[in-house]
Amino acid sequence: MWRRLAALVRKELLVFLQDPRARIVVLAPPVIQLFVFAYAATFDVRHVPLAVLDRDRTGLSRAFIARLEGAPDFRLVRASAEAELRRLIDRQRVVGAVVIREGFARELLAGRPAPVQLLLDGRGSNTAQAVATYLRRIAADFRPLETEAERPRAPPLAVRAWFNPNLESVAFVVPALVAMITMVAVMGVTGLAIARERELGTMDQLMVTPLRPLELALGKLLPGVLLGLVEGALVVAVAILWFEIPLRGPLLTLALALLVFAVAVAGVGLMISALVRTQQQAMVALFFFIAPAAILSGFATPIDNMPDWLQQVTLINPLRYMITVVRGVFLRGLGLEELAGEIWPMALIGLITLTLAALVFRRHVT
Amino acid sequence: MSASWRRLRALLRKEWLQILRDPSSFAIAFLLPVLLLVIIGFGVSLDPRTLRVAVVVPTPSAASDELIAALKGSPWFQVEVARARQPAEARLARGELHAVLALDGEFAGRLAAGTAHIQLLLDGVDANTARLTEGYLRGVVALWAARQGWQPAPLQIETRMWFNTAAESRDFLIPGLTAVVLTLTGALLTAMVVARAWERGTMEGLFASPARRLEIFLGAFLPYLLMGFAASALVAAAAVWVFQVPLRGSLPFLALAALLYVTIMAGWGLAVSAATRHQFLAAQIVLYSSLLPSFMLSGFLFDIASMPAWLQALTLLVPARWYVSLQQTLFLAGDVAALLLRDLAVLALMALALALLAYRGFRKRLD
Numbered sequence: 261m262w263r264r265l266a267a268l269v270r271k272e273l274l275v276f277l278q279d280p281r282a283r284i285v286v287l288a289p290p291v292i293q294l295f296v297f298a299y300a301a302t303f304d305v306r307h308v309p310l311a312v313l314d315r316d317r318t319g320l321s322r323a324f325i326a327r328l329e330g331a332p333d334f335r336l337v338r339a340s341a342e343a344e345l346r347r348l349i350d351r352q353r354v355v356g357a358v359v360i361r362e363g364f365a366r367e368l369l370a371g372r373p374a375p376v377q378l379l380l381d382g383r384g385s386n387t388a389q390a391v392a393t394y395l396r397r398i399a400a401d402f403r404p405l406e407t408e409a410e411r412p413r414a415p416p417l418a419v420r421a422w423f424n425p426n427l428e429s430v431a432f433v434v435p436a437l438v439a440m441i442t443m444v445a446v447m448g449v450t451g452l453a454i455a456r457e458r459e460l461g462t463m464d465q466l467m468v469t470p471l472r473p474l475e476l477a478l479g480k481l482l483p484g485v486l487l488g489l490v491e492g493a494l495v496v497a498v499a500i501l502w503f504e505i506p507l508r509g510p511l512l513t514l515a516l517a518l519l520v521f522a523v524a525v526a527g528v529g530l531m532i533s534a535l536v537r538t539q540q541q542a543m544v545a546l547f548f549f550i551a552p553a554a555i556l557s558g559f560a561t562p563i564d565n566m567p568d569w570l571q572q573v574t575l576i577n578p579l580r581y582m583i584t585v586v587r588g589v590f591l592r593g594l595g596l597e598e599l600a601g602e603i604w605p606m607a608l609i610g611l612i613t614l615t616l617a618a619l620v621f622r623r624h625v626t
Numbered sequence: 627m628s629a630s631w632r633r634l635r636a637l638l639r640k641e642w643l644q645i646l647r648d649p650s651s652f653a654i655a656f657l658l659p660v661l662l663l664v665i666i667g668f669g670v671s672l673d674p675r676t677l678r679v680a681v682v683v684p685t686p687s688a689a690s691d692e693l694i695a696a697l698k699g700s701p702w703f704q705v706e707v708a709r710a711r712q713p714a715e716a717r718l719a720r721g722e723l724h725a726v727l728a729l730d731g732e733f734a735g736r737l738a739a740g741t742a743h744i745q746l747l748l749d750g751v752d753a754n755t756a757r758l759t760e761g762y763l764r765g766v767v768a769l770w771a772a773r774q775g776w777q778p779a780p781l782q783i784e785t786r787m788w789f790n791t792a793a794e795s796r797d798f799l800i801p802g803l804t805a806v807v808l809t810l811t812g813a814l815l816t817a818m819v820v821a822r823a824w825e826r827g828t829m830e831g832l833f834a835s836p837a838r839r840l841e842i843f844l845g846a847f848l849p850y851l852l853m854g855f856a857a858s859a860l861v862a863a864a865a866v867w868v869f870q871v872p873l874r875g876s877l878p879f880l881a882l883a884a885l886l887y888v889t890i891m892a893g894w895g896l897a898v899s900a901a902t903r904h905q906f907l908a909a910q911i912v913l914y915s916s917l918l919p920s921f922m923l924s925g926f927l928f929d930i931a932s933m934p935a936w937l938q939a940l941t942l943l944v945p946a947r948w949y950v951s952l953q954q955t956l957f958l959a960g961d962v963a964a965l966l967l968r969d970l971a972v973l974a975l976m977a978l979a980l981a982l983l984a985y986r987g988f989r990k991r992l993d
Contacts, residue, residue, distance in 0.1 A: 292914055299937050300922040303672070303754035308931045324781075349788060350962045352951065355931060373782035382790025383798050383954040386672040386754070387929045392785055393761035399781040400764070414771030414779060415733075415742040419760055422718065424750030432753055540818065540905055544650035547913075548658070552665050560927060562755055565671040588721070591751050598720060 264471055268479030269486075276449065276483060279456075289448070290441045290491050297437055298503060301560060302429040305390040310334040311348045311357035313341070318365035323404050324376075328358065333394045349381050356380040356391050368405060423591040434503045435590040436559050438495045438514075439521065439582035443553070446488035446522050447546050450529030453480040454625060455542040463625070477621050480533070481526050488522045499590070508593030514586060517599065520606045521582040527613025534620045553579045581606045633837050637845025644819055645849065654815045659807045659857045663864055666803050670927065672795035676704045677724040677759050680714040683707060687734040689774060696770040697727075702762045715747070724749055725759050789874075789958040800869045801953035802926035804861045805887070805946040809920040812854040812891025813898075813912045820846050821899035821908035843988045847892055847981075854888035855881075865957065875956030879966060883956070886973040887949040891916065893980030900987025920946035925954075948972045 277283065312328065314321050329336055337354055339345050345357045359377040367374040378395055380388035400416060424431045457463040466476065496514070499505045507514075532545045556563070556570065557579040563571055574580045581602040588594040588602070596603075645651045679697065683690045697705045708714045714726045728745040736742035746763060748756040772778060790797045823829045823846075832842050862880060865871045873880075894916060899908045922928065923937070924946035930938055941947045952969040955962050 288910075288914065292918065296918060296922055299934055301928055302932050303757075303928065304932050305757075305929075306932050308929070347964075350959065351965050351968075352955075355929075368780060371777075373778045374780060376781050376783050378783055378785045380785065380787045382787040382793060383958050384925075384929055385787065385790050385793040385798060386795050387931070388787060389761055389793055390754075390757050392783075393757050393764070396761065396764050396783060399783055400779060403780055405780075413740055414768070414774075414776045415737060415744050417746050417764065417767060418743050419746045419748065421748040421750030421753075421756050424753055424756075427748075427750055427753035427756055429753050432751060540822075540909070541650045543906065543909060544653055548653065548661070552661065555665050555669050561670050561672055562674070562752055564755075565673055565675055566669050570668050584721075587751055592719060592721065594720065 261472070261475060265475050265479055265482075268471060268475065269482050272453065272479060272483040273486075275456075276487075289444050290495065293441055293444070294437055294495060294498060297440075298430060298434050301433045303386060303390070304427070304429050305333050305387060305394060307335045308333065308387065308391065309337050309354040310391065311337045311339045311345055311354040313339045313345055313357060313359045315362050316360050316364035320365040320368055320374075320404055321360045324360065324364075324402060327398055327402055328395075331394065331398055333391070345379065349379065352381065352383070354381075355384060355387050358395065430503055431505055431591060432587070433559075434495075434499045434505055435586045436557075436583045438492050438499065438518070438586045439557075439579055440554060440559060441495050442488045442492035442518060442522055443525050443579055443582075444550060445491040446484045446525050447529040447532075447550065449484035449487050450481060450526045451532045451542045451546045452539050453484070453530070454533040455536050455539045459538050473622060473625075476625070477530065477618060481523075481530055481617075484526050484529060485519075485522045488526070489518060492518050492522070505590055507590055509589035510595050511589075513594075513596045513599060514589045516596070517582065517585040517589075517603050517606070520603055520610060521578055521585075524578045524606050524610030524613055527610060527617045530617040531613065531620050534617070534624045553577050556580070557583050559583055575605070576609065578606050578609045630838075630841065634841045634844055637832075637837060637841060638849055641819070641845055641849045644823075645815070645853075648819070648822075651815055651819050654818070655811060655853055658810055659860060662807055662810070663803065663861060666806065667796075667800060667864065667869055670799055672754065672758075672799075673793075674702065674724075674755055674758055674762075677702050677755075677762065678706075678722070679703045679725045679727060679759075679763070680706045680708050680717065680723050682709070682711045682714050682726060682728040683733075684709060684711075684729070684731040685733070689734060689737060690729055692773065693727075693729075693767070693770050696766050696773070700762070700766050703766075718747055718749055721749060721751065724755065725763065727763065796869060797871050797958060798954050799927065800861075800865045800871050801957040802924065802950040803865075804858050804884070804953055805920045805924055805926055805950050806917070807857055807861055808854050808884070808888055808949075809891055809916045809946065811857045812850060812888045813895040813916045814909060815853070816846075816850045816892045816895025817899045817908040817912040818905050820896055821902060821905040824899060824903035825905050839988050843896075843985050846896060846988075847984065850892040850895065851885075851888055854892060855884060858884035858888065871957055873957055874960035876961055879952075879961060879970075880956050883949060883952045883970065883973065886970065886977045887945060889977040890945045890973065890980050893977065893984040896984035897980065897987055900984070916946075919944045923947065924950040926950050945973065945976050948976075 312325055314325060328334055337348065339348060348354045349357060357379045359379065361375040361377060364374045378392060380391060382388060421427050457466060500507055528549060533542055536542045536545055556574045556577050563574050563580065584602045585599050588599050645655055681694055681697065694705060694707055697703050711728055717723045718726050726747040728747065733742055746760065748759060750756050768779065787793050866873050895912060898911050902908045902911065923941045923944045930941050948969045952966065955965050
């Protein structure tokens with residue numbers, strides 16, 4: 261059995277690497293995804309344009325503006341009138357505006373809270389909220405006058421972000437790409453495997469070989485899993501070497517989880533492949549699985565933010581567990597013990613998808 | 627170069643039947659827009675619902691009790707109180723908490739001496755949620771400090787969010803979602819169906835018929851234009867009635883923007899299918915040249931202002947960028963003349979260029 265299986269796997273890999281279409285599906289996406297996602301998928305606020313209008317025009321107001329200027333979060337755009345602010349925000353030239361009201365210095369000197377207005381563009385409410393947080397942080401540390409307080413001062417917040425001290429999206433996005441790219445590769449190969457033979461008419465030839473149905477199914481499954489694992493490993497390497505994301509947990513846990521995950525999604529791919537008639541249909545079917553799986557995985561936005569019914573739906577999504585594992589190992593340094601709770605659901609999903617794939621395979625292929 | 631209405635009608639009917647006949651084009655035309663609308667509409671949100679926060683209070687005091695009460699009074703937080711720091715930190719490390727707010731043992735005493743501080747530990751894995759958590763917690767702590775009658779912070783920041791008072795991410799995501807959906811019905815569907823006609827040689831059959839070049843072109847172009855337009859109306863209706871996003875701009879502008887964007891997408895789909903004459907390849911190229919950019923480089927979800935400069939420059943070439951900007955402005959801000967003119971002008975230019983490019987592909991000759 262092993263000899264026959266090995267021969268089939270070898271044939272599959274060879275066919276695959278020689279077919280230009282298949283190469284496009286499997287080799288172009290990881291590179292494009294890795295670099296576009298890693299650089300574009302950002303919620304960070306870095307040098308965002310922020311307008312500032314100084315209506316106080318005192319040394320103290322200028323000191324506050326200097327403080328804003330020093331922050332890496334903003335790029336300041338000076339405005340000279342209220343109407344100009346409106347125009348800048350309307351046309352999305354700036355994400356918001358800081359207005360230092362008249363009497364800023366007077367109130368500060370009197371020990372009363374000095375008025376500052378922050379106008380934000382709600383068309384990008386997430387960026388706007390990040391700007392507000394950073395401005396509050398700067399304002400909290402702005403104490404230009406050391407006055408003797410007659411009342412106790414509010415205790416300052418000492419903020420520390422664990423695992424990602426500078427709160428960079430790249431640390432959130434790149435590890436998750438290990439799971440995403442593995443999934444696309446595994447499904448790309450297994451999803452097209454049988455459809456291609458059908459389209460080319462070579463399926464009948466395979467049927468008359470001494471291969472048993474189980475061997476045939478395994479032979480269609482393994483090349484995808486193998487290629488997926490290779491691509492996953494490459495992304496891990498790029499994450500560490502190029503994006504400089506530290507790998508804090510055990511690599512072995514990551515490898516084990518990735519194997520379980522690859523087999524689970526290979527089951528889905530094989531099922532699709534056995535059901536469709538052409539490669540074109542296979543691609544559309546793959547899209548119907550991959551797009552929802554990616555959106556409902558916590559890859560870009562947290563699952564916690566979804567309505568409850570949709571959170572329940574994500575429980576059947578293998579990508580959801582794999583993304584938790586890969587972020588856990590990379591950033592949190594967690595090991596097998598802590599992540600077992602994420603790995604067994606993937607194993608269970610894999611068992612179900614493989615069983616279904618076997619049933620579909622027997623019915624539609626052999 | 628005149629078009630006969632009868633011949634064109636026959637061609638339109640042919641194209642329509644072709645979309646309905648093939649299960650994959652049917653799925654992309656009718657099922658995918660609805661699926662994406664539901665999944666992205668409900669599934670993609672940047673607004674935290676409940677943030678799990680532990681407050682570590684080794685020695686309770688009146689001040690710390692009031693801090694806990696202030697946190698519990700906020701709709702954002704699910705608060706748990708702990709005496710010891712260790713277990714709370716362990717849960718933060720496993721990702722079970724969003725934040726730990728830690729007071730030290732002599733908090734009350736240090737407060738009187740003016741040396742007290744509060745430590746805020748955030749789970750930084752999800753940087754965006756961490757930042758929002760910090761923002762909300764700062765708000766609650768400031769409120770608490772004011773209630774205690776402590777010396778106020780030196781600056782009083784009064785924040786106003788224009789166009790989206792409640793700061794709901796859904797309000798800016800849903801209008802932009804149209805761009806993603808239209809890319810699918812516009813470009814992917816066109817590329818697949820028309821490339822199939824090239825691949826199977828049915829396009830040659832059309833060339834041999836009395837149908838003129840313009841008629842063949844319109845026959846392959848108009849159905850997708852109409853379907854894309856219908857899909858954009860569906861998303862706009864869902865935005866207003868299902869997701870309750872306000873629509874402050876005027877409908878004619880909204881319709882014009884959709885028309886231009888669908889023209890661009892369908893034009894691109896036709897150009898790619900004429901260039902490749904291969905349905906599989908055409909679909910792949912469209913997937914990576916329009917669907918991925920419409921999601922990642924359009925400002926639909928990720929803010930362009932925060933991307934690296936080279937990527938920002940690249941987004942200028944992405945039609946979805948201009949369309950998403952129009953959608954967000956039309957829905958939330960209204961008819962901002964300067965912005966509308968700029969975005970519509972860019973889209974009109976792109977639409978013209980792509981329609982011409984697509985038309986070029988329909989030369990009545992065989993290479």
